Amino acid sequence: MALTVLVQHASAELRDRTAAALRQAGMAVAVSGDGNQGLALLQGCRVDAIVTGIALPGLDGFGFIEAVRRQERLRAVPILVLSTSTLPELKSRARSAGAAGWLPQPFDAQKLVATVRAVTG
Template structure:
């Protein structure tokens, strides 16, 4: 069974890179254009993992994770942040909100795949 990954980023080029990397490895990919769009898709569609940016309009990554984890459909869905940010305080906030990990952009396709394989099973 194919795993479905939700990629949430306000940058079309980052979403495209994530989508291409994951699709080439056999994953189905759904895209969210910002945190609010990503949250709506995450609670209305069953996904196996979420890759989310931190700095986005309408709802940032940590806000999206908090809202997702507060919703019954968000329970147990693994989330990894993919961001240009790397401050420890943000990483701590993300972990406390429910993120499993944090990757810094730019990312290598191999590292992204390794993380997704680990969290999506």
């Protein structure tokens, strides 16, 4: 069975490129432009991983990660943060909130796919 990934980012271009890379690797993809929309999508579908940005409209990425981690059925879903920031304090905050990893932007499609596969076991 193909992996299903929620891709969430404020930038439509980046969302589309991320989703395309994952689809090309044979994964099913749901997309969201903000944290609240992402949470709503997660209520109606099963995902194996989440790739999210931090600077989201409405509920930001940190709040989104924390909200996902509060839901028992989603606690084990790996969350990867996709960001241009390299600030250690943001990476640390994401990990403390429950993120499994951090991917730099711009991203390498092969590394993105490999990382999603690695965190989903």
